[in-house]
Amino acid sequence: xxxxxxxxxxxxxxxxxxxxxxxxxxxxxxxxxxxxxxxxxxxxxxxxxxxxxxxxxxxxxxxxxxxxxxxxxxxxxxxxxxxxxxxxxxxxxxxxxxxxxxxxxxxxxxxxxxxxxxxxxxxxxxxxxxxxxxxxxxxxxxxxxxxxxxxxxxxxxxxxxxxxxxxxxxxxxxxxxxxxxxxxxxxxxxxxxxxxxxxxxxxxxxxxxxxxxxxxxxxxxxxxxxxxxxxxxxxxxxxxxxxxxxxxxxxxxxxxxxxxxxxxxxxxxxxxxxxxxxxxxxxxxxxxxxxxxxxxxxxxxxxxxxxxxxxxxxxxxxxxxxxxxxxxxxxxxxxxxxxxxxxxxxxxxxxxxxxxxxxxxxxxxxxxxxxxxxxxxxxxxxxxxxxxxxxxxxxxxxxxxxxxxxxxxxxxxxxxxxxxxxxxxxxxxxxxxxxxxxxxxxxxxxxxxxxxxxxxxxxxxxxxxxxxxxxxxxxxxxxxxxxxxxxxxxxxxxxxxxxxxxxxxxxxxxxxxxxxxxxxxxxxxxxxxxxxxxxxxxxxxxxxxxxxxxxxxxxxxxxxxxxxxxxxxxxxxxxxxxxxxxxxxxxxxxxxxxxxxxxxxxxxxxxxxxxxxxxxxxxxxxxxxxxxxxxxxxxxxxxxxxxxxxxxxxxxxxxxxxxxxxxxxxxxxxxxxxxxxxxxxxxxxxxxxxxxxxxxxxxxxxxxxxxxxxxxxxxxxxxxxxxxxxxxxxxxxxxxxxxxxxxxxxxxxxxxxxxxxxxxxxxxxxxxxxxxxxxxxxxxxxxxxxxxxxxxxxxxxxxxxxxxxxxxxxxxx
Numbered sequence: 001x002x003x004x005x006x007x008x009x010x011x012x013x014x015x016x017x018x019x020x021x022x023x024x025x026x027x028x029x030x031x032x033x034x035x036x037x038x039x040x041x042x043x044x045x046x047x048x049x050x051x052x053x054x055x056x057x058x059x060x061x062x063x064x065x066x067x068x069x070x071x072x073x074x075x076x077x078x079x080x081x082x083x084x085x086x087x088x089x090x091x092x093x094x095x096x097x098x099x100x101x102x103x104x105x106x107x108x109x110x111x112x113x114x115x116x117x118x119x120x121x122x123x124x125x126x127x128x129x130x131x132x133x134x135x136x137x138x139x140x141x142x143x144x145x146x147x148x149x150x151x152x153x154x155x156x157x158x159x160x161x162x163x164x165x166x167x168x169x170x171x172x173x174x175x176x177x178x179x180x181x182x183x184x185x186x187x188x189x190x191x192x193x194x195x196x197x198x199x200x201x202x203x204x205x206x207x208x209x210x211x212x213x214x215x216x217x218x219x220x221x222x223x224x225x226x227x228x229x230x231x232x233x234x235x236x237x238x239x240x241x242x243x244x245x246x247x248x249x250x251x252x253x254x255x256x257x258x259x260x261x262x263x264x265x266x267x268x269x270x271x272x273x274x275x276x277x278x279x280x281x282x283x284x285x286x287x288x289x290x291x292x293x294x295x296x297x298x299x300x301x302x303x304x305x306x307x308x309x310x311x312x313x314x315x316x317x318x319x320x321x322x323x324x325x326x327x328x329x330x331x332x333x334x335x336x337x338x339x340x341x342x343x344x345x346x347x348x349x350x351x352x353x354x355x356x357x358x359x360x361x362x363x364x365x366x367x368x369x370x371x372x373x374x375x376x377x378x379x380x381x382x383x384x385x386x387x388x389x390x391x392x393x394x395x396x397x398x399x400x401x402x403x404x405x406x407x408x409x410x411x412x413x414x415x416x417x418x419x420x421x422x423x424x425x426x427x428x429x430x431x432x433x434x435x436x437x438x439x440x441x442x443x444x445x446x447x448x449x450x451x452x453x454x455x456x457x458x459x460x461x462x463x464x465x466x467x468x469x470x471x472x473x474x475x476x477x478x479x480x481x482x483x484x485x486x487x488x489x490x491x492x493x494x495x496x497x498x499x500x501x502x503x504x505x506x507x508x509x510x511x512x513x514x515x516x517x518x519x520x521x522x523x524x525x526x527x528x529x530x531x532x533x534x535x536x537x538x539x540x541x542x543x544x545x546x547x548x549x550x551x552x553x554x555x556x557x558x559x560x561x562x563x564x565x566x567x568x569x570x571x572x573x574x575x576x577x578x579x580x581x582x583x584x585x586x587x588x589x590x591x592x593x594x595x596x597x598x599x600x601x602x603x604x605x606x607x608x609x610x611x612x613x614x615x616x617x618x619x620x621x622x623x624x625x626x627x628x629x630x631x632x633x634x635x636x637x638x639x640x641x642x643x644x645x646x647x648x649x650x651x652x653x654x655x656x657x658x659x660x661x662x663x664x665x666x667x668x669x670x671x672x673x674x675x676x677x678x679x680x681x682x683x684x685x686x687x688x689x690x691x692x693x694x695x696x697x698x699x700x701x702x703x704x705x706x707x708x709x710x711x712x713x714x715x716x717x718x719x720x721x722x723x724x725x726x727x728x729x730x731x732x733x734x735x736x737x738x739x740x741x742x743x744x745x746x747x748x749x750x751x752x753x754x755x756x757x758x759x760x761x762x763x764x765x766x767x768x769x770x771x772x773x774x775x776x777x778x779x780x781x782x783x784x785x786x787x788x789x790x791x792x793x794x795x796x797x798x799x800x801x802x803x804x805x806x807x808x809x810x811x812x813x
Contacts, residue, residue: 052769168189
């Protein structure tokens with residue numbers, strides 16, 4: 001009997017370990033992958049490492065291909081795709097993208113759809129609830145209908161989707177990207193819905209952080225007079241401000257006028273503000289006409305500032321077929337080139353930064369919250385019931401309620417707060433066809449075709465810069481923008497009356513734009529698109545330093561070269577410091593500085609305003625300014641995270657013009673302070689912070705590069721798959737906008753001379769496999785300001801002659 005019991009115990013233990021090794025196990029919020037499969041030498045993670053850079057030269061026969069497709073990989077694993085028809089071109093683009101970035105594609109759309117808990121577990125449940133509550137999947141469904149009805153986008157998406165799925169269909173477990181094995185799940189089929197969801201994910205990244213709630217809270221705290229001072233609609237009274245469309249440009253009379261209520265009708269109870277605006281999200285672009293270049297032809301430049309992630313947000317490639325010869329970067333999961341050039345034109349984008357997400361206070365009839373008041377009538381809410389699957393736990397059923405504005409965002413973000421029942425009206429939710437813009441740009445040849453292409457782009461609003469071999473340069477502030485009355489959408493609006501909703505939109509041809517300006521360049525860096533004479537009201541959190549530095553440099557350039565453009569994209573000059581540091585130093589009594597703090601003071605006095613990675617002065621300035629800003633905005637501190645502080649530009653303007661203003665008085669002390677007092681205290685606090693950093697980091701020199709510690713992290717936060725302490729200068733308000741976690745995600749320079757010459761680099765590599773030598777290819781060059789010359793091969797024969805790796809796709813016989 002005892003032998004039988006021992007046998008059963010042994011068998012049970014053995015069975016348990018076999019089960020764990022084969023299937024994994026979950027306990028609490030932790031899930032272990034199947035260690036046996038994961039560690040297996042022939043199909044586990046070792047297989048991914050051993051085969052990281054193999055298999056791209058295979059000749060394949062695939063169902064869905066009509067004719068032969070040739071894919072030539074260059075020395076950085078950039079695919080150059082040569083097809084004989086459009087359908088095969090985008091089939092191959094889908095196949096190749098999935099071959100290198102399948103897990104990234106999957107993870108990003110799971111994030112947007114609120115499906116991370118399926119693969120990670122309960123730790124991502126709240127994030128999933130937020131993204132479902134925002135309505136990103138609903139927004140994607142709205143756009144799918146538009147994609148399917150459009151004769152331009154439908155065949156492209158169908159072919160791209162078929163290509164992705166052709167790759168997925170041939171995979172076995174050993175071929176899965178390593179993240180699938182670590183998280184113990186398998187790839188799903190791709191779909192048009194997923195491509196639409198990816199575009200909505202980008203829209204959320206660029207426009208999903210509204211300040212309406214924060215400003216409503218601030219209004220309650222500090223009153224209207226201080227709001228006008230600290231959060232002005234325009235800074236245009238300052239002559240230094242440089243909008244995208246040059247000052248003095250004449251605008252026509254607005255053809256649309258807003259319906260204006262007798263009172264603004266704000267709902268101003270304080271509500272939690274859970275989503276902070278991220279100042280690091282932005283971009284630079286410009287185009288210089290041939291009148292200012294050595295070649296006599298335009299040069300176009302673009303560097304979008306996004307999260308520094310691995311795999312990179314971009315995937316570089318060339319697309320060549322009848323009607324197409326385009327090079328640039330695409331977003332894995334979306335067909336066409338998003339930022340790039342062809343034989344005739346080049347284009348780039350920056351975030352438009354206009355507020356296109358408004359909050360509305362909803363008044364319900366009763367506690368059931370099934371009906372809400374609108375223009376004196378009770379309207380029924382609609383509901384979207386969704387099952388959130390959670391790895392290792394029982395699924396959760398959530399319901400999102402919708403008004404005619406959009407979803408009630410308060411079911412998750414403002415749950416249990418004093419001011420629930422807020423609905424959002426967001427342009428990202430609208431049916432739209434942004435993909436059509438990029439397909440048409442890929443095959444455009446002149447300014448008129450560029451304009452026809454961007455007319456389809458509605459959200460998120462973008463600044464589309466343009467240059468052509470014909471010599472034209474242009475920029476459009478493009479998007480679908482509501483016609484607003486003064487301050488509409490700046491604060492929470494009354495949702496019970498139609499006069500507060502978006503009733504009209506600015507006609508597309510009245511969006512700010514300019515072609516071939518007298519100054520011979522166009523540029524944008526997330527600043528105001530216009531001066532105050534533009535006939536439509538808008539609001540946004542606009543940038544004030546990068547754009548002015550770019551325009552200063554471009555204005556002085558003559559006979560400009562590509563090297564000049566490279567230097568400007570990597571410019572570390574801190575214009576904010578130039579305008580603020582002399583004022584800050586003037587407040588310091590040098591005789592009262594402690595001995596241990598004198599080295600920082602000396603560095604600051606001799607600093608040249610360049611945030612170079614080796615600069616101690618840059619580190620001292622950034623830390624000092626941060627402590628100063630924190631001290632000034634003490635009014636907001638007791639209510640954080642209920643409000644958001646004003647921008648740095650506003651603070652420096654106050655320091656320059658009104659250093660004795662009551663805003664500098666610390667409300668928590670017994671004396672009356674001025675800016676001088678706060679600056680001295682902030683300086684001492686900064687010195688303590690810098691000394692503490694030096695003590696903790698004995699093996700590192702204190703300089704800006706080490707203190708900032710820029711990192712390029714894996715998108716699922718798998719630490720070994722990231723790169724840390726990248727030595728790069730700049731900051732978010734500097735042209736080289738590399739902060740700790742955000743920065744130039746793709747630097748591109750295109751000279752429109754005969755036989756187009758282009759250069760580019762991004763902080764990552766082409767492969768999504770962390771074991772590949774192509775996973776982090778460009779990071780070192782990117783950090784040091786170097787570029788790759790882009791191989792824009794005009795034909796398959798030219799590409800093949802370079803003796804690079806070649807892959808052929810053929811139709812299954």
